[in-house]
């Protein structure tokens with residue numbers, strides 16, 4: 001399976017919807033988890049139990065092109081990690097109406113490459129796409145061409161810590 005992953009708010013769902021409209025079969029990891037009885041609700045949040053999924057998930061049961069979600073790299077062998085400069089990601093997150101704690105937690109995860117590092121541990125083939133300044137359609141086209149093996153986008157070109165001078169907390173709080 002090919003995962004579209006990345007920090008919450010980076011644009012996975014938006015890009016997935018474009019690919020769906022192009023005729024690709026895209027599922028959300030929550031649907032997979034629910035099918036195997038590995039999805040629970042904690043307050044407002046749906047939580048995927050990765051240990052549960054690990055023992056039950058069978059990729060051959062799923063006829064799909066893409067799986068999306070910020071945990072989707074856990075069940076895929078190929079993945080594209082969507083990245084976004086923290087200043088732009090902050091605006092995307094504010095646009096989604098998220099509270100300050102949720103924005104801070106996820107911005108920090110983006111800055112320290114959390115999903116990329118996990119993806120490199122989980123997937124045999126990892127691509128990294130900087131979505132900063134791109135439209136969702138441009139990002140969808142890049143994901144599509146990687147999926148079709150027409151292009152590659154190896155990880156290593158994103159370094160937010162250097163870009164914001166290491167003053168992560170000050171950088172974020174100034175903009176909130």
Ligand SMILES: Nc1ncnc2c1ncn2[C@@H]1O[C@H](COP(=O)(O)OP(=O)(O)OP(=O)(O)O)[C@@H](O)[C@H]1O
Nearest residue numbers: 008009010011012013014070092131134135136139
């Ligand atoms: N280049 C881009 N690619 C994707 N989304 C973008 C882009 N530019 C702006 N956006 C906007 O950023 C927001 C991203 O929200 P979206 O729900 O797609 O993120 P997500 O990564 O799926 O989040 P979650 O993990 O919480 O589901 C949308 O409002 C989208 O319109």
